[in-house]
Amino acid sequence: MTTQDKHTAHVTWFVDEAGDPTLFGKGGKVVAATDGCSRFFIAGKLECRDVQALTSDLDRLRSDLLSDPFFKDVPSLDPARKRTAVHFHAKDDPPEVRFLVYKLLAKHDLRFVAVVRDKLRLLDYAQQRRRIDPAYRYDPDGHELYDELTRHLFSRMHGLNHHKIVFAQRGHKPRTKAFVDAIEHEHDTIPEEFGLARPKPTEVLCSFPKDHAGLQAVDYYLWALQRFYERSEVRYLNFVWPQILEVLDLDLPQGASQFKQQSTVFNQEHPLTLESRAGVGKKDREI
Template identity: 40%
Template sequence: MTTPNTNALPPSGLSPTNTAFYFVDESGDGVLFNAKGQVMVGQPGGAMGHFIMGLLQVEDPTTLAVELEQLRAELAADPYFRDVPSFQPGRGKTAVAFHAKDDLPEVRREVFKLLLRHPVKFYAVVRDMQAVLAYVRERNARGGNYRYHPNELYDNTVARLFKNRLHQYESCHVCYAVRGSSDRTRAFASALELARERFARQWDKQVATAIQVTPARSAQQACLQAVDYLLWALQRHYTRQESRFLDMMWGKVSLIHAVDETDKAPYGVYYSKTKPLTGAALRNEVGI
């Protein structure tokens, strides 16, 4: 007997109200193969074991952005960091924007402390790249013209992430982190429309929310730096089994969907404040 998915019950508050501000970034690149068609997952220099899409809902984006910029300016002016390479403007790291991977532990601690003071909500979808690889191989074995591209994983993960996030507001402002030089705003907006359609089809409720999509680089939008920090903490849990950063921020986590943890249910596992993420054996996914 399949365990019922309590997280898939019709969400409360179906009447849209006000405006939501969402900031979206990802950890991992979704790359499965190199130019020669060789599998990169699990190989040295290859893709991370997990692809994670994160969404941070920020109640007051302006205040959060101002405080993050003020904090960075204060740290840059501190003699303690004067000769630190990441604080040298020419390096394009902490001197330009917070980025958890590049920042010193002392800096991370200050950023996490600042985020704890703000009313933010973090959502994420986690994909195991081994499970994605198994799905792609299965599709290829069927024949036909199917060819995997990392954008496929990205766009489908966006749709999963936003399925239950669009209906509660009169309008949603979505800012997503730009990667590389290509502008994928149209594709991102299409993924949001897919999320809207899936919600309407499942609950027979039309979503009239107005959606505005804006691309930005993290140096341009400090709130993207905030979601990067939550993503880093979650990715650290999966890649290094180091959970202290995620534990510290767990009060800001609303929902994490581990899609490929299908031992007990085909839809995976939903982690929340009442069901903390303590570890996962991610496998057995049946589709992207």
């Protein structure tokens, strides 16, 4: 594909999340990073240049699974349960299905970007802000947090090709306007480069994974990243890493000093591994 083709090709971004935004439980008890509540909240977007091909392949795989006697009595493949039989979802899919989906995704031209927030650091912020302003209340639905991560996602453009954006719907009401506002905020605050204005998407919509193969796909990349952050499990992340453009870790300082940049970018030149994440700032501490 030529440089001109890259700038004119129609691209769709699929956006979803992993983890939950919860910090507090009943009575204001801290529940972040406890049993049943994630420590990290992650937002990710997946660039897809051929949605039709991805859709066809995932539909074909699902059809093959449903007709395969090996999966006959697998609960998630029971159409009545409306899980794997309806759409792929990494958390619900059996390991054998997960393997096949990851192998399929590796064959497609997909690029993934993610932003990660450590909820324990967010908890510190919420508690400090509450002490300064007693009227402050952390948003239990996570809209504030999700919008913050959305702004970070779309401040990192990686080219000029994001014509359409499909968000996985959160809750019962679509928040399309909030997403559009978050994206446009970044367009307005980032200066033009080389005299070219950053393009705005032609369409932004909220939908459900069962209706978009790209939302099913981005869930798989998010799940791999979540397993790394929550469980230190590397094999899924290692497999999809060639398709990852970058991971922005908002709460991992690049150095021990308070004057160091308070976030870290992992990419192909600086891969995300257990060692690289644990070792960030090691050189600074030794000096």
